[in-house]
Amino acid sequence: MKTIFGKRDIKLNTGSIINKYGIYFILVLLLVLCSALSGNFFTVKNLLNISRQISVTTMIALCEMVLLICGGINLSAGAQLCLSGIISIYAYLATESVMLAVVVAILVGSFLGVINGVITCYLGVPAFITTLATNMIFRGVINVWTGGQTIWGIGGYSILGQGYIGIVPIPMIIMIIVVALIGFITKNTILGRRLLAIGGNQNAASASGVNVKMNTFIAFIISGALAGLAGAVHLSRLSMGIPTAGEGYEMDAIAGAVIGGTSMTGGVGSALGVLIGSLIIGVINNILNLTNVTSYVQDIIKGLIIVVAVLLDIQTKRNFK
Amino acid sequence: MVEEQFKISLRHIRKAFPGVIALDDFSIDVRKGIVHAIIGENGAGKSTMMKIIDGVYQADRGEILIDGKHVDITDPIVSSKLGIAMIFQELNFMPEFTVAEHLFITREPRKLPGIVDWRKLYHDAAELLKTEELPYNPKTKMKDLSVSDIQLIEISRALSKGAQILIMDEPTASISEFEVRRLFRKIKQMRDAGVTVLYISHKLDEIFELADMVTVIRDGKHIDTRPTSEFDSETIVSAMVGRKVEDIYPTRDTKPSEVVLEISNLCAPKVCKDVSFYLKKGEILGFAGLVGSGRTEILSLTAGLTRYRSGTIKLKGRPIVVSSVSSAIKQGILMATEDRKRYGIIGIRSIMENISLPNLEFVSRFGVINLKKEKKISANIAKDLNVRAPSLKTLAATLSGGNQQKVVLARWLLRNPEILILDEPTKGIDVGAKHEIYKIMNDLSMKGIPIIMISSELPEIIGMCDRVYVVSEHNVIAEFSGSDITQENIMRVQTGGNRE
Numbered sequence: 001m002k003t004i005f006g007k008r009d010i011k012l013n014t015g016s017i018i019n020k021y022g023i024y025f026i027l028v029l030l031l032v033l034c035s036a037l038s039g040n041f042f043t044v045k046n047l048l049n050i051s052r053q054i055s056v057t058t059m060i061a062l063c064e065m066v067l068l069i070c071g072g073i074n075l076s077a078g079a080q081l082c083l084s085g086i087i088s089i090y091a092y093l094a095t096e097s098v099m100l101a102v103v104v105a106i107l108v109g110s111f112l113g114v115i116n117g118v119i120t121c122y123l124g125v126p127a128f129i130t131t132l133a134t135n136m137i138f139r140g141v142i143n144v145w146t147g148g149q150t151i152w153g154i155g156g157y158s159i160l161g162q163g164y165i166g167i168v169p170i171p172m173i174i175m176i177i178v179v180a181l182i183g184f185i186t187k188n189t190i191l192g193r194r195l196l197a198i199g200g201n202q203n204a205a206s207a208s209g210v211n212v213k214m215n216t217f218i219a220f221i222i223s224g225a226l227a228g229l230a231g232a233v234h235l236s237r238l239s240m241g242i243p244t245a246g247e248g249y250e251m252d253a254i255a256g257a258v259i260g261g262t263s264m265t266g267g268v269g270s271a272l273g274v275l276i277g278s279l280i281i282g283v284i285n286n287i288l289n290l291t292n293v294t295s296y297v298q299d300i301i302k303g304l305i306i307v308v309a310v311l312l313d314i315q316t317k318r319n320f321k
Numbered sequence: 322m323v324e325e326q327f328k329i330s331l332r333h334i335r336k337a338f339p340g341v342i343a344l345d346d347f348s349i350d351v352r353k354g355i356v357h358a359i360i361g362e363n364g365a366g367k368s369t370m371m372k373i374i375d376g377v378y379q380a381d382r383g384e385i386l387i388d389g390k391h392v393d394i395t396d397p398i399v400s401s402k403l404g405i406a407m408i409f410q411e412l413n414f415m416p417e418f419t420v421a422e423h424l425f426i427t428r429e430p431r432k433l434p435g436i437v438d439w440r441k442l443y444h445d446a447a448e449l450l451k452t453e454e455l456p457y458n459p460k461t462k463m464k465d466l467s468v469s470d471i472q473l474i475e476i477s478r479a480l481s482k483g484a485q486i487l488i489m490d491e492p493t494a495s496i497s498e499f500e501v502r503r504l505f506r507k508i509k510q511m512r513d514a515g516v517t518v519l520y521i522s523h524k525l526d527e528i529f530e531l532a533d534m535v536t537v538i539r540d541g542k543h544i545d546t547r548p549t550s551e552f553d554s555e556t557i558v559s560a561m562v563g564r565k566v567e568d569i570y571p572t573r574d575t576k577p578s579e580v581v582l583e584i585s586n587l588c589a590p591k592v593c594k595d596v597s598f599y600l601k602k603g604e605i606l607g608f609a610g611l612v613g614s615g616r617t618e619i620l621s622l623t624a625g626l627t628r629y630r631s632g633t634i635k636l637k638g639r640p641i642v643v644s645s646v647s648s649a650i651k652q653g654i655l656m657a658t659e660d661r662k663r664y665g666i667i668g669i670r671s672i673m674e675n676i677s678l679p680n681l682e683f684v685s686r687f688g689v690i691n692l693k694k695e696k697k698i699s700a701n702i703a704k705d706l707n708v709r710a711p712s713l714k715t716l717a718a719t720l721s722g723g724n725q726q727k728v729v730l731a732r733w734l735l736r737n738p739e740i741l742i743l744d745e746p747t748k749g750i751d752v753g754a755k756h757e758i759y760k761i762m763n764d765l766s767m768k769g770i771p772i773i774m775i776s777s778e779l780p781e782i783i784g785m786c787d788r789v790y791v792v793s794e795h796n797v798i799a800e801f802s803g804s805d806i807t808q809e810n811i812m813r814v815q816t817g818g819n820r821e
Contacts, residue, residue, distance in 0.1 A: 190681045190688045197678050200667035207626060207656070207664045208679040208732065209647040267669040 023261055023276050030280060034287040041290060048169055054282035055171035056081075056234045060246075060253035061260070061274045062182045063226035068257055069186065070195040070219050071202060071266035072127035076116060077227045077253060078246035079138035084108040085231030086142060089241040092157045101157060102232050109228015110221050112138060117220030121213040135250075142243045151241030161237030171233050175275075178226065183271030185222070195219055199266025255306045256281050281305070326389055328353040328517045329374070329405075329486055334383035336369055336541075341721075343369040344380070345541040351486075351534070356508060356518045358532035358549070360525075362561055366541040367521045368410075371488050374519070375407040376400040387486075406479030407488040412471050416464035420457050421446030424478050453477040469500035473507060480511070487511065488519045493527060495612045505531060523561070523778075525554050526812070539563050554808075558780065569756060570784030573763040577601035577787055580638075581771050582654075582740055584623065587632035592618045593795045596632075600740065600771050605762060607786035608775040609811050615795030616775045617659060620742050624656035625649030636739060650679060653739030657729045659748060659775070661722070665729045668718025672710055673699040675717045675728050680735045702731040706761060723754025730761060741765065744775045759785060779808050791815055 035042040060077050067074050074080075088105035092098065112134070119130045163170040186192035194215045197205040206212050235241055260277025262269035284305065288298045327350040336344040344366045351357045361367050372378045374385065376394040385392050387403055394400045400407075414423055421443050422429075430441040446459035455473055463471065472492055479487055489508075493501050508531060512518055522528060528535055528549065535552055537544040537560040544560050562569060582600040587593060596619055600606050608616045622629040625646040634641055636652055643649045649656070658664035666675050676699040677684065684694040700713055706727045710720055717728055726746060733741060743762070747755040762772055762785065776782050782789055788802040791814050799814040801807075 188690050188692065190685055190690060193674060193678065193681060193690065196670060197667050197674070200669045201663070203664045204667050205678070207646060207658050209645075209650040210678070211645075211647065263669070267667065 023259070023273060023280075027276055027280055027283070030283050034283060037287055038290040041287060044167070046286070046290075048167065048172070050279075050282050050286050051172040051175070052169040052237075053286065054278045055169075055175035056230050056237070057249070057252055057256055057281065058175050058275055058278040059178055059226050059230035059233070060249050061256035061278050062178060062271060063223045063230065064250065064253045065257045065260075065262045065269045065271070065274045066182065066186075066195070066219050066223045066226070067127065068254075068262050068264060069199045069266060069269040070216050071199040072120065072216060072219060073131065073254070074116065074220075074223050074227070075128065075131040075250050076112070076135035076138055077131075077223070077250040078248060079135045079142070080109055080112045080224055080227035081231035081234060081246035081249060082243065083112065083138045083142050083231070084228035085235035085245060086146065086151065086241045086243070088228075088232045089151055089154055089157060089235060092154065096156070098157060098160060102160065102229065105228040105232035106225045107228070109224040109226070109231065111224070112227070113221040113224020114217075116224065117217040120220065121217040139247075146241070146243045148243055150243065154236070154239060154241065158236050158239045161233050161235070162239070171237065174229070174233060178229065179271050179275050182222075182226075182274075186269065186271060191215065191218060196267055196269075199263075199268075201267070252281065252302075255302070259305065326353070327351060327386070328388065329519075330386040330389075331370070331374070332384050332386065334370070334373060334380045334385075336373060336378060336380050343541050344373070347383070347538070347541065347543050349536055349543060349546065351517060351519065353517055354512060354515045355533040356512050356520055356531050357534045357536065358520045358522060358528045359536050359538060360521075360523060360528055360557065360561060361538035362523060365538045365561075367538055368490060369541075370538070371407060371490055371519070371521060374400065374405060374486075374488060376405075401482065401484075404483055404485035405488065406482065406484035406486070408472060408475050408479070408490065408492060410490040410492070410494055412468065412475065414463045414471060416462065418463050419460050420450070420463065420466075420474060421459035423463055423474065424449060424459075424481070428482075449477060449481050453480070467496070467500070469496040469504065472496070472504060476507060476511070480516070484516065486517045486519065488521070490521045491523070492520075493522070493524065497613060498611065501527075525557060528557070529554075537561055569759070570781075571756070571760050571763055573605075573766060575603040575766055575787075577604040581636065582623075583633075583635040583638075585633050585635075587619070587622060587629050587634075589622055589627065589629040592622060592627065592629075596795075596797055598790055598797055598800075600773060601788075602771055603766055603769055604787045605766050605772045605774060605785055607782040607789035607806075608773060608792055609777075609779065609782050609789050609815070610792035611815060612777055614792045614815075616792045617744055618795065619792065619797075620656065620744070620773060620775060623649070624654055624742055626656065626658075650736065653736065654742070655733040655736060655738045655740070656742040657726075657733060657744065657746065659744035661725050661729060661749075666717040666720075666725050669716060671714045672703065672708065672717055672720070672728055673713040676702060676731045676735065679732060683735070698735060699731070702735055703728070706731050706734070707757065721754070722749040723757065726750060726754070726758060727761075730758075734765070738770055740771055740773065742773045742775070745777065746774060747776075747778070747781060779811060782806065782811070783808065 040046055060081065063077050064074055084105045087108045088101045091104040092101035116130055116134055119125050120127045159170065161171055165173065194205065194210045197210055198212050198215060202212055235245055238245065256278040257269065257274050258264060259280055260273035262274060281302065284301065285298065288301065330350045332348050334344050334347045347370065359367050359370065369378060373380050376397045376399055379395065385394060392403060424446050425442055430438045430445060432438045443459050450457055450459065455477060457470065492504060508518055520532060532549045534546065535549050536546040537557060539561060579602055580599050581602050585597045587596045593615060608620065610616045621627045623634065623643065625643045625648055628644060634643055641652050643652065643654065673696060677695050681690055684691050684698060696713065703713065708724050708727045708731065710724060717725060720728065747758055750758065766772055774785060783806050786806060789806050789811065790797045791799040791811055793815060801810055
């Protein structure tokens, strides 16, 4: 064995390369396969279309990743998305300002994150249970508030989800900014390091002076804010405030995060990985649509992919436990 | 002369793990109906040998004979059929199971196939506990029992399954003195009933009391086997260590000067009442005592891992309040905890991240880390401490115990500690790495950093410390310094209880 400082001893074995970059191989393979399956796949129009379709999933997947890396989870993401989105629409209808509506969505999402955070970090309820419960509560609030009725006629608000700058869809731009921001937070900030440390070994993090409660609490707020932003984009894409929006999205998002290399047991995850994970899911959805596979079969295929992804995750982690 | 019939023999066993040969041409013969002690330092290969006998590991080479016949022990089920039972150091049990369920797990009496006869189960369990003279209720849940209780139940279970060879892996590591007596009585009773006991330990006093034969193992090799009476503590230690004691504990030339840390009347619920001690600059201060005596708990108060209710802590003459780990860190009181896997390293993250975790503020502005700077400071300290790894990105979990310990030390040394508390710093570390850790401790001490070392290994305490406090029953009961730090003195107060 050599010390850290020998220069020639950087040795990557094939196993670790596949573990590290396997996800990119899969994506490339998928793109090649899809191009062969459908002539309509590898066109600028379709690819931009995919990016628009995955923007919301990616943001929700990031909202899961931020909590998964520190050992948490957010099962209320779908309801957070919907509630924030609907309040954002009300804000837009009252003020006609898209910018303000977006800020409202993020603030509402953050506030919902605070609720999750207080219950989990300061009252000590496990994140899984907390967010399972608040998912019901938030969804219930939406239905009570709207009376279960869809809000129509949102006018200019739809630019957020449907607009373009040049040929680039606005949701894609928002998604890229969010990926970059979360990537920066996880990789380059003290907060990110601490979240990874907490998820990797909470006891050790705590013994190193990391304030576990506070940092996890912040992760809940960020997670909520992302769900809120995703809500504004999503409802804007739909052109309506539908009270069932986002139902079950957290599951797709967790799948995307895990396929993208986020560990379900904490300590590992990256924003870029999550983007790739969502892309893989998005591409699969897209090609299944292009080749007219029914949505029932799509569910089966997606489920199988999640199993494979988690198996890969377990395999990778087994080496370190 | 007729060749003696041995109960169990290992012949030329070799077992290698990636990067280390755990056992090398290891042979041993164990007679029937005796207590045969296997003694050696941490990492000498004792546990590997046991696990090969138990079938958890398979030897790469060599053979095992039971009653003179060759056997293939491919897994623990086979070994159990051969009458081998192992009492692990870390006991495995289901906390919600009752004593009866535990005793008869996998062989519950049945009414019909697959249907447990509960009445018979509890009846049989009660009978078994009675014949074994154990005062437990079969309906007590396992989680309500102490480690020692569970050990005794494990032994009874093994005997009831017809075990002829019982392997015990450091059974006294975490039980009280009273419980040790009770356990020893049981072991002697078993031996007299013809059971062969393989007893692993590194505690000399236990060996002399209990064992009929002793085998010393070092670096995976068989060193010596003799009747216990032919050994004395000096010959055993030199056989175990393989060099003179002076060579293990490097010398150091420091004169402890002014008092740096002064703890008075520290008090915390369930931890201690009214504990006082002090630490001088340039000193290595030992905290000796049995496991469970409260050493770790008392010093955890000082390092902010747990909170104290009353008492004063003075650092360099100035009273301070330690309310959390981060407040202790800010004051420069740093503690490297005993259980590295649980409280030390973050295995899934890199060496660099493990080192920089509590030091990120040094390399950051507005919460954003300067990755280059982080890499530089981590690399420097890792180099200083001679951390051996392919790169700074290597995951901490893949390192050996010694290198993990160095990573934990590196983490704290970046902060220029005022006081460094090391809890069992050489636990689970091989002899060579131990020596390195000791050297690091000496260097730090010579730089003026006072060190508190908690240790269960008396030779280490004696070899390294300028002064020693002995802790018993959550209280500091004695203090020795200089040439008064001897095994006899410390043992006497440890076992003697509350005398000064």
